[in-house]
Amino acid sequence: xxxxxxxxxxxxxxxxxxxxxxxxxxxxxxxxxxxxxxxxxxxxxxxxxxxxxxxxxxxxxxxxxxxxxxxxxxxxxxxxxxxxxxxxxxxxxxxxxxxxxxxxxxxxxxxxxxxxxxxxxxxxxxxxxxxxxxxxxxxxxxxxxxxxxxxxxxxxxxxxxxxxxxxxxxxxxxxxxxxxxxxxxxxxxxxxxxxxxxxxxxxxxxxxxxxxxxxxxxxxxxxxxxxxxxxxxxxxxxxxxxxxxxxxxxxxxxxxxxxxxxxxxxxxxxxxxxxxxxxxxxxxxxxxxxxxxxxxxxxxxxxxxxxxxxxxxxxxxxxxxxxxxxxxxxxxxxxxxxxxxxxxxxxxxxxxxxxxxxx
Amino acid sequence: xxxxxxxxxxxxxxxxxxxxxxxxxxxxxxxxxxxxxxxxxxxxxxxxxxxxxxxxxxxxxxxxxxxxxxxxxxxxxxxxxxxxxxxxxxxxxxxxxxxxxxxxxxxxxxxxxxxxxxxxxxxxxxxxx
Amino acid sequence: xxxxxxxxxxxxxxxxxxxxxxxxxxxxxxxxxxxxxxxxxxxxxxxxxxxxxxxxxxxxxxxxxxxxxxxxxxxxxxxxxxxxxxxxxxxxxxxxxxxxxxxxxxxxxxxxxxxxxxxxxxxxxxxxxxxxxxxxxxxxxxxxxxxx
Ligand code: SF4
Numbered sequence: 286x287x288x289x290x291x292x293x294x295x296x297x298x299x300x301x302x303x304x305x306x307x308x309x310x311x312x313x314x315x316x317x318x319x320x321x322x323x324x325x326x327x328x329x330x331x332x333x334x335x336x337x338x339x340x341x342x343x344x345x346x347x348x349x350x351x352x353x354x355x356x357x358x359x360x361x362x363x364x365x366x367x368x369x370x371x372x373x374x375x376x377x378x379x380x381x382x383x384x385x386x387x388x389x390x391x392x393x394x395x396x397x398x399x400x401x402x403x404x405x406x407x408x409x410x411x412x413x414x415x416x417x418x419x420x421x422x423x424x425x426x427x428x429x430x431x432x433x434x435x436x437x438x439x440x441x442x443x444x445x446x447x448x449x450x451x452x453x454x455x456x457x458x459x460x461x462x463x464x465x466x467x468x469x470x471x472x473x474x475x476x477x478x479x480x481x482x483x484x485x486x487x488x489x490x491x492x493x494x495x496x497x498x499x500x501x502x503x504x505x506x507x508x509x510x511x512x513x514x515x516x517x518x519x520x521x522x523x524x525x526x527x528x529x530x531x532x533x534x535x536x537x538x539x540x541x542x543x544x545x546x547x548x549x550x551x552x553x554x555x556x557x558x559x560x561x562x563x564x565x566x567x568x569x570x571x572x573x574x575x576x577x578x579x580x581x582x583x584x585x586x587x588x589x590x591x592x593x594x595x596x597x598x599x600x601x602x603x604x605x606x607x608x609x610x611x612x613x614x615x616x617x618x619x620x621x622x623x624x625x626x627x628x629x630x631x632x633x634x635x636x637x638x639x640x641x642x643x644x
Numbered sequence: 645x646x647x648x649x650x651x652x653x654x655x656x657x658x659x660x661x662x663x664x665x666x667x668x669x670x671x672x673x674x675x676x677x678x679x680x681x682x683x684x685x686x687x688x689x690x691x692x693x694x695x696x697x698x699x700x701x702x703x704x705x706x707x708x709x710x711x712x713x714x715x716x717x718x719x720x721x722x723x724x725x726x727x728x729x730x731x732x733x734x735x736x737x738x739x740x741x742x743x744x745x746x747x748x749x750x751x752x753x754x755x756x757x758x759x760x761x762x763x764x765x766x767x768x769x770x771x772x773x
Numbered sequence: 774x775x776x777x778x779x780x781x782x783x784x785x786x787x788x789x790x791x792x793x794x795x796x797x798x799x800x801x802x803x804x805x806x807x808x809x810x811x812x813x814x815x816x817x818x819x820x821x822x823x824x825x826x827x828x829x830x831x832x833x834x835x836x837x838x839x840x841x842x843x844x845x846x847x848x849x850x851x852x853x854x855x856x857x858x859x860x861x862x863x864x865x866x867x868x869x870x871x872x873x874x875x876x877x878x879x880x881x882x883x884x885x886x887x888x889x890x891x892x893x894x895x896x897x898x899x900x901x902x903x904x905x906x907x908x909x910x911x912x913x914x915x916x917x918x919x920x921x
Pocket of ligand 1: 351370433790791792793794828829855856857858859863864887888889891920
């Protein structure tokens with residue numbers, strides 16, 4: 286038997302935009318075991334809920350992570366609205382869905398770019414980010430913020446889109462679809478991408494379920510787990526079908542995200558088609574009391590916002606189970622038995638968002 | 645407000661392993677484990693998912709009574725159990741990958757733990773206005 | 774050494790930010806904003822860097838990493854704090870794990886406010902940093918004490 290050595294990976298590694306640390310136990314070039322350690326970006330923001338008004342806390346929940354910030358804010362609001370028994374206007378739910386899908390596209394494009402960069406394909410990285418700017422333009426035009434939108438409120442949303450804006454969004458979709466087709470074609474056909482991803486980082490179907498993976502990770506392993514199918518918010522009125530692949534490798538996870546770009550466009554068209562007229566916010570009085578596990582589908586998977594309140598204006602507890610944290614056990618499984626050179630690519634395929642994970 | 649109502653079943657710590665076993669056998673996915681303060685004590689909640697419906701189990705907890713880890717049934721529980729141990733100071737026994745307090749390193753030990761909570765209570769209400 | 778002014782290299786570190794500012798820093802490098810046309814390059818090696826772009830409020834664990842990177846950078850060097858978190862701690866100021874701004878750990882030369890800071894203001898901050906870099910270089914060449 287050959288000798289085992291431990292190689293540290295991270296916390297500062299060129300492929301990682303954020304600090305995460307892994308101890309890799311190696312036997313020759315093969316990884317036997319990977320032990321993650323985190324804590325480099327832990328802020329402790331869940332504790333702030335005891336100091337802030339529950340309405341103001343929406344803005345902090347949006348800053349759990351700057352990439353899926355909109356959905357964090359919306360899910361927190363969903364939880365509080367649920368325990369307070371508030372029924373928010375239908376139009377607000379549709380607007381939340383539209384913005385959620387835009388956030389998803391921006392996040393997936395960001396990831397596809399970083400992934401390309403991780404494989405050493407810088408040109409593709411730049412192209413993904415170029416298309417992503419178009420998404421950010423829409424977000425900025427409609428909400429005022431590029432990455433942190435700040436339009437969620439307990440009781441609805443603070444900004445509306447008028448008919449002209451909705452029409453404009455619709456008219457831009459065909460060109461976005463063309464851009465996406467071109468990008469996914471490269472991911473689908475390019476030889477470099479294929480050799481770096483196919484058959485690598487396998488997460489078997491049963492293991493994926495057992496390890497509680499979420500999002501594109503579990504959908505890339507053949508399970509149709511997507512919280513949007515539960516029809517929260519406006520999703521019950523939209524035609525949604527989760528994207529599932531069976532290959533269970535890095536390629537599958539990459540293609541799930543690529544295909545979800547198109548699902549998002551369809552959902553937006555759908556939503557604009559069916560959005561009802563009306564108010565966008567209801568007044569909220571009193572303080573919440575009760576507890577609820579609100580959940581939603583983020584670009585990285587299912588997120589759980591637990592809110593617990595006891596009639597004060599500060600909540601008693603806010604707890605976020607972010608998708609990256611749920612995907613860590615699956616990552617450990619994928620890394621066992623892979624080659625050292627594949628580690629960066631595999632780590633990237635769970636789309637690690639450390640800001641989320643450690644809060 | 646079309647979200648489903650949620651029921652949380654409170655059970656004794658002794659029954660935990662058995663109940664989790666049966667969830668596992670019935671093909672549930674472990675969604676999360678969370679901890680919250682309840683008066684002076686704590687409560688730990690396990691959430692499972694099947695066919696996109698959440699089911700919750702809850703046990704009472706305190707810093708001086710270790711909870712048996714469920715990581716032998718659901719390996720994934722190790723991240724949540726380490727997290728609760730670090731943030732709340734509630735011990736778990738037999739975690740498959742035990743970081744022994746180094747999973748999330750904080751500037752003060754157990755920031756959500758009991759000592760911290762009394763500090764928060766001493767502050768006057770609404771001092772931020 | 775006038776080439777410094779023309780092509781400064783930057784190193785970026787995420788000291789417990791929410792990612793919002795990080796992705797905006799990255800966005801500066803991509804086609805729409807493209808700071809590389811000014812000769813500004815992103816490097817991963819502190820010893821190659823002239824400008825230290827740092828986001829986030831600095832927590833207990835990465836305090837040392839930040840100090841470490843700063844010390845490894847050669848003189849003259851400029852620190853740009855991007856985002857309100859890096860300037861003062863921002864919304865996370867009261868969190869138990871946040872030390873409250875980069876200035877609590879290393880000296881900061883340029884503050885770029887905003888949450889998230891816009892790419893335009895980040896570029897503006899880096900351009901200001903260039904001026905400061907130049908001043909520091911002159912001071913260093915003139916042998917002013919405390920500059921090396
Ligand atoms: S300043 Fe705002 S956007 Fe930037 S890291 Fe801090 S919270 Fe995030």
